[in-house]
Amino acid sequence: MTTLLTDLARQSLAALRLLLVMTVLLGIGYPVAVWGAGQAFGERAAGQPVRLDGEVVGSRLLGQHFEGEKWFHGRPSPQAYDALASAPSNLGPSNPELLAAIEQRRAEVAQREGVPAAEVPADALTGSGSGLDPHISPAYARLQVPRVAAANGLGTDEVERLVAAHTVGRALGFLGEPGVDVLGLNLALVHATGGTGGD
Amino acid sequence: MSDTAGGLLSLAALLALLAAAYVPLGDHMARVFTSTRHLRAERAVYRLTGVDPDAEQGARSYATSVVGFSAVGVAVLVGLLMAQAALPLHRDLPGVPFWMSVNTAVSFVTNTNWQSYAGESTLGFTAQMAGLAVQNFLSAAVGLAVAVALVRGFVRSRSGTLGNFWVDLTRGTIRILLPLSLAAALLLVAGGVVQSFADSTISTLAGHPQVLTGGPVASQEAIKLLGNNGGGFFNANSAHPLENPTALTNLLQVFLILVLPVSLTRTLGTMLGARRQGLAVLGVMTLLWTVSLVVTTCAEVGGHSAAARAAGAAMEGKETRFGEWASALFAVATTGTSTGAVNASHDSLTPAGGGAVLANMMLGEVAPGGVGAGVYGILVMAILTVFVAGLMVGRTPELLGKKINAAQMTYVALYTLTTPVLVLVGTGTAIARDDTAGALGNPGGHGFSEVLYAYTSAANNNGSAFGGLTVTSDFFQVSLALAMLLGRLVPIVLVLLLAGSLARQGTVPRTSGTLPTHTPLFAAMLVGVIVVMTGLTYFPALALGPIAEALS
Incomplete structure (x- = not known):
């Protein structure tokens, strides 16, 4: 049981780091890229x-x-x-x-x-x-x-x-x-x- | 053109698009999860994360990673939602209350995307894109990873490992979900879906104030559908004209919902080295889905309800540009997968139509199921089917060269019990409470259906709703969050333990006595097992709700 918990704690640290990296990539980079490319469509992207x-x-x-x-x-x-x-x-x-x-x-x-x-x-x-x-x-x-x-x-x-x-x-x-x-x-x-x- | 011809042509166009994507996308996904090469971007991710990408994990370690990753995801998202007032682009909105944050975080991390909030009046843009949309990607990637781990359990022989969760997660995100989402988001923008970072208030033509809501909608919409998440940027979800402006974007959305779960059956066949097995699984999924589509379409187009007869057509809760055909198609696609996005009010569907989409979820999300979840769900049912077949002929059951023994059947039995227990105990508990009557949006049997639908949707990680039910009380927030969490993680852990036990076995050679599992006979048996299991479990509950309403 204790090994499982130590493993969980160690894995959770990796999880946190991966989540932060992915948040920058998917949560900021991706929508901004779509917004930038969307400008090519003029007012279609603006409703x-x-x-x-x-x-x-x-x-x-x-x-x-x-x-x-x-x-x-x-x-x-x-x-x-x-x-x-x-x-x-x-x-x-x-x-x-x-x-x-x-x-x-x-x-x-x-x-x-x-x-x-x-x-x-x-x-x-x-x-x-x-x-x-x-x-x-x-x-x-x-x-x-x-x-x-x-x-x-x-x-x-x-x-x-x-x-x-x-x-x-x-x-x-x-x-x-x-x-x-x-x-x-x-x-x-x-x-x-x-x-x-x-x- | 008549409505019928248009509806049938739309369906034909959808099937043509899915058929065109099937082989290239399915084989691409198989390569992604079998390749030994890491992309440069992925190496960068592994370095930043501190993960050794070439280390293999056993079942327990893999499962621990999934659980740890989910726990961290929930904790971070709760914090982000509660603190949204301090984030940029918060639209002057306050932090989300605690239990609503917990419910929402669990909902998005478990790929359910049940929504107890209204997007446009609750969330700022940062919370949506850096909080919710990130989990849209990652929860779908978790589903892919678990499915792939189970397939490896069948493929590997006398092996103690199932792969590396962090590698599977990263590859699924970077090589599959992100590029497809980028392409889909741009198509959606071209079709008129909004992608902006500001709201504006205007005076309408008749002189009323109206807020023209903006936001990073197209980017979120693409992964919402592709990842089978389903959480709408706006409260009305894909019925909202800014999320789904035309019948053309609607077709694209239905395609995005179905393309990964359908193509994954090709991935399954390719990875197993048994393509006909993948086709047999696809056949089972297609049959179940088609039955649901026929029932729902007939009920909606035929207008078989009191309201439809009074109004002349079943248009309550449906958008003019979609009509009954495209609304029925969307409803069946979204509930057959674990998506849960809606382009019409499911609460206002005819009794038979609403009952069919409810039953679609009760099948256990295998027609064709969520991203990854559909594949592991149907493989579990396939094990149950060979077990039943083995009992009939008195042989030790085998599936894909693996013996199904007591250990495997224990995991399978627990898997098949988990969701029904959550649905039925949740529904029963909610109905037994005095204050539930005040939360129902409709009287009589339909009110019961709202509660049954809520727990079915949550425990199966679908996320669509009979939206008339008010779910903002602490009881509903907590109990539905528990149903989502346990409905996701318990089956995943069981599937991984099952995969580990299969990988440890050797492969038994095929003999003349081996039951072939790629034949129409087996596929029919599999359909039978799924239908009988679902019927035995849920018929009494369905009889109290939609069946009673349809017959009254």
Whole structure:
């Protein structure tokens, strides 16, 4: 037993030294090297900031909280797209709380968009995996076109063109699902109306 | 293109990538662990560490090194997390509380990466990259080392040694994990994953404040997946758009999760000089994984839950850009390996989908299992299988030229008992406590599933969660840390002692009476043993949780 303990102590010293060496290599050298090489990708390594009149108004990757008539709305986010609190709802598939939330959202969206409740797509009724989903389904975007067009004084044709221009297809044509970039679309609305954003 | 065609094509693309990597990567790893040459960088590491790289270790010494290295890793990481306020790039965050630090340190050192904290609101950049990411590398390298030591136990004859832990650890890190991580991290940056050292606060288009979180995400993401660690830089893990921005990065992530465990079966075959044995093991892993994938995909895409029926699709907890197919694929890959990263909320999966990923972990992480851990896990199950087969025909069981005697079976029996005891005792104890009811995120059977999932994930060193469970109480922090620690080190020590006992034996010659272990018949038996063992152990617990929910 004592030999085992002496051995453990001796080995632990080697362990500590190895850990320190590896921390310098893997904990500092490696991320700094990736950061340095990542500079070649420009703003892709910096979260792809989106600008309006030179001012950063968001990241192309992060969803934002939009409410009111004139915006396209993103998916439900209990944390209102707070990027310091990324999380799903973690409500289970039979949880009455989730079922009630889905029914309530269905009624709200149907009323807001003036459509039958049955037409509201699933992504408008459910929270995402991060609470920061930057996309909505093309179906949910189409549902919002008449309201957004009217609120911004634009023709539905023009708004539909904007939706199409901000629809991201499947990656490489087959990976994942198509989605509409809500921030990019709303930014295009601002440009189309000559506005400056804000509520 | 339809969702189904896209989903099947994605799967085909994944399999093509894995097939392309299989032989070159598998053989590279075999060379890494059999070569007698040291790289100059490695010699420098050995000098700085004071290790003689040409000294061989027996099983006890090798095991002592693993345990000592893990203990030091936990102690240093606890200190680093608690003292993070004094470190650079701390983002004005305070030190991590003691029990949370202990839980997190154990979690990362044991390759579990269970997270009782939220990355973006708890940790500074130095704690993430110099603390957690370092253990991401080293814990994966420990898994590789142990697997290689067990393979040497089969290969060596009348030998008292299994190799040198420090050399195996260093080589695994420098020749395998670091170069692959560098390449993967750059691909991830190209795909849009953030790599920066600053947050910024902006006013959104609608005029709300939003913090654009930055950080060394891509570098951490690469090893998080490659090393089957799974600890997210952010709380939402790979569902977070800054960790996993597109369906293309998602495919890359699933590939990174699977590539080492899958290719290691080639390494196994090459090192044993029995390539068909490696293929047989891969076949077993693939079969188990495929069953889980089919069940999960059907459940998610088919929307078989009350919430999915109410909403029209099982999209709660899933990101639009991934959808059901890519979320199901990720969930099965992450639980079949010991990764535990998630790109969707497992708590919100359909009952059958959530049950399948839970069962995937209960298989003992052998489909295809963690980096290294999958190989040693399935070899242990293979020993159990030849034992059962030996009982049927009344012969002394043999595997790969080694006799399986009472000593070996003792280690195997203890190995197969360790994880179930931790899972079932942990779950039972937690459920029996009055205050657990308040920690559950969901009512009814699903709440029970959350607790069962937590201890299954911890003891199998997976790290994914039914995240609705609040695990910040001292009871959960300590009991889950114990499950992770014992679930990692006890099997490792048993595997090394088993390896030592095998290496000491001579090799028995093959005769006409030897049960061949590379055939479909043996592979089918191995699958049967794994499934029966898992079923006998966990069926009652599964019946109370996901099965009850699926049937209600």
